Amino acid sequence: MDDSWLITHARQTGDRYYDPGERLLRLPPNGNSVHTALDDMWVHPFRQSAAYALAVLESRTGGPAAEVLRRVARAQDADPTSPTYGVWSYVAEEPLAQMRRPDLNWADFIGHELLHVAVRHRDALPADVLDEVHGAIHRAATAIRRRDVHVAYTNIAAKGTFVTLAAGELLADDELLAYGRDRMERFFAEIDHRGIHEYNSPTYWLVTCAAMTAILRYVADARSRELACILHDRLWTHLVSRWHAATGQFGGPMSRAYASDLADNLPLHAYVAQATGYRAPFDALPDIGSRQPYHAIGLASAVVLRPEPPPAVVAALIGPGVIDERRELFETGAPDVVGTTWLGPAATLGSVSHADSWFQRRNLLCFWRSDDGPLWQNPVSYARLRVTKDDHDFVSGVFSSVQSGPHALWHVGLASPGGDRHVVRDEITGPTRLRSLRVSIEFGRLADPVVTVGGRVAGPSEGFTLDDEVAVRSGDVTVVLRFSGAEFGGRPAGSEPPRGRIRVDDAGRLLVDLDLLDAPEPVDVDLSRAGAVWAAGTVTVVEHVDDAATNAPTPRARLERLTDDCVRLTWTPGRRLDLRARTAVGTTQDHAATYQGLVDGVPITRERAEARG
Structure with a gap:
């Protein structure tokens, strides 16, 4: 060629x-x-x-x-x-x-x-x-x-x-x-x-x-x-x-x-x-x-x-690749926008510190290969986090995270006023009709996946609680999910929404959903008056070498309410990760002012080197 x-x-x-x-x-x-x-x-x-x-x-x-x-x-x-x-x-x-x-x-x-x-x-x-x-x-x-x-x-x-x-x-x-x-x-x-x-x-x-x-x-x-x-x-x-x-x-x-x-x-x-x-x-x-x-x-x-x-x-593109963690300051602001990318032997996991949830965003994204063969011959497997309203990506979702290696701690809140489908063209400023609101970890292009909930094999349409560990294995990689908390309108997770479920959509994608709202018919909701609307959790990527995991799953993150509108999540899968985020619906400026991500007590916006091991 x-x-x-x-x-x-x-x-x-x-x-x-x-x-x-x-x-x-x-x-x-x-x-x-x-x-x-x-x-x-x-x-x-x-x-x-x-x-x-x-x-x-x-x-x-x-x-x-x-x-x-x-x-x-x-x-x-x-x-x-x-x-x-x-x-x-x-x-x-x-x-x-x-x-x-x-x-x-x-x-x-x-x-x-x-x-x-x-x-x-x-x-x-x-x-x-x-x-x-x-x-x-x-x-x-x-x-x-x-x-x-x-x-x-x-x-x-x-x-x-x-x-x-x-x-x-x-x-x-x-x-x-x-x-x-x-x-x-x-x-x-x-x-x-x-x-x-x-x-x-x-x-x-x-x-x-x-x-x-x-x-x-x-x-x-x-x-x-x-x-x-x-x-x-x-x-x-x-x-x-x-x-x-x-x-x-x-x-x-x-x-x-x-x-x-x-x-x-x-x-x-x-x-x-x-x-x-x-x-x-x-x-x-x-x-x-x-x-x-x-x-x-x-x-x-x-x-x-x-x-x-x-x-x-050129040397990096044609070379054997590196095993590393890259943290980069993408853009200065309030807060700074920082990206973290872990490059493992078989998989990669990347997350951004703070962003909206437009359909073009890939705020938390994992890649790995479930099949052998030449590169790009078979589709690469992936997992990514999405925030959806009535099954379309909901711009008003506010994503926050902090990551170290194959471990990411994340939080999703809601902005009002905020966009519906587009970042600038259809802002929601008052009551809106909706049927569903959910945070999903979407898996695609898997090869014979095995899904477990609390250690037992689970199938499509199976539910889970926030106390359950959900793991999805395809090939030699397992993505382990834990949920740390969720609310909608002040109602905590339970038998009614917010609640968890596993499903397969019409395109064959596997979704691990946390339903914040799931109504049989559309309802009118004034999101600006909804109170606490949020979800949080962790993602760990486990690589298997000779059927032995390269790292072990970790317990749920600890959640601490700092105020009525704000929580701090703490998780120590290796390095200590702290994430402060807003739980109450607020403006994008409110969410930005609340955000803080720490790795071992140091704000990630200070870690501005192109790479660190």
Whole structure:
């Protein structure tokens, strides 16, 4: 496998879906329902079509690149008075005015694709097509400058910085170039002083790192290149610090993830493989032909950048792996956001100190391999913690944790006001209807799992109490769960909710649920007046070598009520872990002010080394 093979794969995938009548690709639905109502039908998307045009040009074997580019350029909003000037709709079937919410990021994403084309293939395009591409780039860059997103919006801040810098130089637009330079300074200062807001995101790390790489490849401005080089190396170091060679995964926690398993993330998988020079274990990408076409078509956009990470990063990716614990300050704030990742011989466990419970979060995440065989050939087993309302991830859940090695102590509270499904778009400020509210440890892709409750084998639909130890074994790893306490509206755990149960959902995932509310019909609840709503527990990952456990399960954590609104959990599975968290429903600021995590009496926010053994 090499660069040309990936470009050929992208081109051939696009060829299969090309619709000459529309001069665009026609692709199956991808399930995005936030911005578009057309989430269940075949459509003609503009971003993937622009990426296909690049793949056609890179393949240098002829094809409809010019026709596609002319179609894409003309689909952009070109009205300077429009709030979506310089932006594209997702698909030809749904104009901007008909979208649920136009995605202003499309100026950044499609602008990036068109810059690849304009810089690399200006001589291969008819002059009139190149003029239209240049016009679309200028409108996209102008839209980015007008919008001026906060630089904490990591991936869009990075991509828009590249687009405005490159557009300013390409089009000799001094105003755009000056804006891009200023934004590069601000973006660098944000990461240098505050940290990475979108920490360890499989999807958006790639967007951010690719933008810095594109600046190094295409932008001439010396100061911008200097800052981009520093961030480029820092981003690679950030990613690889959680590389777990035994599973072939980047361990948790993850701020934003659509697919946690590297085998399900073809763009990142291919980018990392290219960065290693396609050396083992990245010398093959199993089942690449069955991966999602949206991902395959976009491969050329990353391949043309030819990433060159620091040598130490490449050595870590192709080496035998390490057994270690990594603790990293992701972002300063109130409180600081700290990630801890344990890299064991067979499994990895990661957790974040404090976060909401949006569906993209992987606040507590464990990986291990239940089957032998080549990496990524068989799905990796996982466990992760979720907070759900009526079976969808509930943003208002407030997760807190402290971790040492394979042991994590966690707590979940509830924020009000807070989001329902999305972090900014559907805030709940008053009474809401709900049927269920639960904290779940979700297990997926297991191989012949054995579940025990209190030491006895248990099956689906079996209940458990907070006094019971629940253990799930698959392959040579057992994940041991204990629950330390729970309340809903001041009602403690018992025969009625809050209560525990084991179930298997329609997707075949095993869930160890702690039901805080489980009503037969939806009920109206004012969460701001619900009083105490919380749950807490521990997770221990046990690795088995020659059928002997590498570490032993530990007793339940001790719970101490400090006030009516606050508890402290203490657990000593090895090092002493202390976690202070809010039990009463409160604002996100209330929860943040209460949080404290200690390891052996020391706040984890003071342990700022990249790694400790």
